[in-house]
Amino acid sequence: MANTPHGGQLLDLVARDAPRRAELASEAATLYSITLNERQLCDIELILNGGFSPLTGFLNQQDYTSVLDNLRLANGLLWPVPITLDVNAAQVQAGNIKQGTRIALRNPQDDNAIAIITIQDVYTPDKHREAAAVFGADDIAHPAVHYLHTETKEFYVGGSLDAIDLPTHFDYVEHRFTPSELRAHFKKLNWTRVVAFQTRNPMHRAHRELTVRAARLRHCNVLIHPVVGMTKPGDIDHYTRVRVYKAILPKYPQGMAALSLLPLAMRMGGPREALWHAIIRKNFGCTHFIVGRDHAGPGKNSAGQDFYGPYDAQHLVAKYKDELDIEVVPFQMVAYVPETDEYIPADEVPEGTKTLNISGTELRRRLKTGASIPDWFTYPEVQTILRQSHPARSQQGFAVFFTGFWNSGAAQIATALQMSLNQGGQRPTTLLLGETIRAELSSELGFSKKDRDVNIQRIAFVAAEIAKCGGAVVAAPIAPYDSARNEARKAVEKAGGGFFLVHVATPLEDCIKRDRSGTYARAQKGEIKGFTGIDDPYEVPSSAQLTVDASKAPVSQIVHEIILLLEKEGYIGER
Structure with a gap:
């Protein structure tokens, strides 16, 4: 012990x-x-x-x-x-x-x-x-x-x-160690000095150089100890990241590095979190711990400023170094110098020397658009993994979500759009008409606000699962409430798909005029209760990408406008 x-x-x-x-x-x-x-x-x-x-x-x-x-x-x-x-x-x-x-x-x-x-x-x-x-x-x-x-x-x-028992994990079991198991693993490897590297992001060449430099300076082996519990919303999923870490391991000198996964729920607490991370790594048997620039920082506050200073975490950890019983290794950012093809600490770069860098925002842009990522930034194996998990927009799924009064023409437009997308053949396109969903998925629901919201949640769930697999969805419910539409957007975007809200703003009087079934007349007489536009409200969308009016434009023209929007955003067109 x-x-x-x-x-x-x-x-x-x-x-x-x-x-x-x-x-x-x-x-x-x-x-x-x-x-x-x-x-x-x-x-x-x-x-x-x-x-x-x-x-x-x-x-x-x-x-x-x-x-x-x-x-x-x-x-x-x-x-x-x-x-x-x-x-x-x-x-x-x-x-x-x-x-x-x-x-x-x-x-x-x-x-x-x-x-x-x-x-x-x-x-x-x-x-x-x-x-x-x-x-x-x-x-x-x-x-x-x-x-x-x-x-x-x-x-x-x-x-x-x-x-009673620890939670059972079914993924990457070979890289999951309890503190006792990891200490025993170090002993088996004859590792007596171990520097831990905390990360919640994919690793690239700069991270490899940083950790190797830390190992050399402190005569340590390297433990890549990434967080695979909760991280910051929007972070790359841990499955992708672990594949990246496994691809990075062979880039270290033989026997220098090992990988262990940490089931931690991060708080993104900056200085306090760095101190917490140091304590955790000592519990896992490490003797050294890297604290970098803006360690566990969450980004910008409501005023557009960083929550924490770039070296606040290092300063707080240094304050308690005598109690920690683990040596903290402070590190600044490293910069790539193309002239010598190496990464060196930013504060050691001679004045006037050209350096290169790709920010996280720029990397995401290149992944999204399919633009090239240079080998000096990351390894080809890592690029392959990232592109598999983050394909270019032309290969990503998406949902076109129509909203409008009943009989606004949304169903006809949605049907025509599905046909047009299927004709292009770039990806399978599923049509989810409001009446079809009501019959197949939501037959037990009524038309209260709660039931309407549940109906939209179900449509969003199906759309998100299809988009996750790279498919396209065309959905056409009435969807009268802004909150439910916003939740649908979140669900699809969380699954990695694009979401396009199209408001079919055909005036109510035109919807009534074109109704040959007498449904509106029955609602106006009170024979149908909770009918949108009659005795139930319709909230005009606050975030529609496109607003159209079927009383003023033919279906073919509206479909063409939607196709142009999808092409502009890169979801269809050249692959």
């Missing part, structure tokens, strides 16, 4: 509680249960396996307050980030969660109980104070502050954990 940064022992709760595993599992079956969310699942895994030593559970109120005020637990041990279990008010008010009770904590992926918490206290956090203390500002532009105010529930539960 090796020392933690706090001078104690690595607290492997799974190993500690292994003799009681069957007993605890039987008890969990009789207890009230909480199903953990994604962040809580990441946190509990690292509590149970010792990655969060000295924690043995979720913070009680005394520890929580101390961490906010002093970066320490109530007993004085260094710990900069609150690890909390949030629950909703209904659970507390029902009396299911209260001091002294034992609650089973379940994995959302398989519903298995992974631990039992003995509740010490239930308390109401001051979220504004937490945001200001931990993240430096109560600014919703910070992803963790946004999560705190929009996702975190009303109460926190503090208490110690009894471990």
Whole structure:
């Protein structure tokens, strides 16, 4: 049992509680249960396996307050980030969660109980104070502050954990190590000095040069220790990133580097997060830890300025270096010098020397457009992986989402557009007409706002899954509410697809005039309730890419306008 940064022992709760595993599992079956969310699942895994030593559970109120005020637990041990279990008010008010009770904590992926918490206290956090203390500002532009105010529930539960089992992983199992396992792995490799490299992004040549330089300066081996839990919204998925890390490993000198995945839910907390990362890496057996420029920075605040200074994280970690028992290796950015074909620290570049760089924004642009990425920036193997996961727009899926009054002409336009896209043959195109979805997917739904929103959610889910696979979707519901349309956009874009909202703004009087079925007449007489435009509202879209009027333009002309929009944005046309 090796020392933690706090001078104690690595607290492997799974190993500690292994003799009681069957007993605890039987008890969990009789207890009230909480199903953990994604962040809580990441946190509990690292509590149970010792990655969060000295924690043995979720913070009680005394520890929580101390961490906010002093970066320490109530007993004085260094710990900069609150690890909390949030629950909703209904659970507390029902009396299911209260001091002294034992609650089973379940994995959302398989519903298995992974631990039992003995509740010490239930308390109401001051979220504004937490945001200001931990993240430096109560600014919703910070992803963790946004999560705190929009996702975190009303109460926190503090208490110690009894471990039943760790969450089961099915991906990259060969690269997943608990702290005890990784320490044993280092011992098997005869590694006595190990520098850890934290990352949530793909690695390129600059990262390889930076880590090799750190290893040479400190006479260490390199542990690539990327986060594969929650990171910043919009980050490249961990499957793509791990494939990149595996491709990078052979670029190191033989025996210099290894890869281990960290199931951490990042908070993007800058200085405090860097301190937290250093403690975690010591728990995993590392002797050195690289802290780079703007470590774990979330980007710009609401005023358009960086949340943290470029070297704030290095300064805070240096302040506590005597307690950490891990040597922090500060690094600046490295720059590529084409004249010598090498990367060197930015502060060592002679004045007047030409340097090259590609920003993250520029890299994403090149991936999106299919533009070339130079070999000096990244390795050909990495380029191949990134292009597989981020194809050019002409190969990405998309959804054209129509909205408008019933009988506005949206269904006819959507049908004609699907035919036109299928004629081009670039990708399969699926048609989701409102009446078809109502019959096939949403037959049990009515026309209340809640039911209408659920209907749009289902259409968005189908569209997102198709777009994820590179297909095209043409959807034509009425979709009267702006909030539901915005959620549909988010769903498709999160899946990596393009989303185009087309408002078919045919005036209501024209929709009524063209109605030969008498449906509008029945609605006007009150025979049909909740009819959009009659006794139910229609919210004019605030973010439509295209607005058309079927009473003024023929279907063929409108379809042509949509095709031109898709071509302009690169989704169809030259491949």
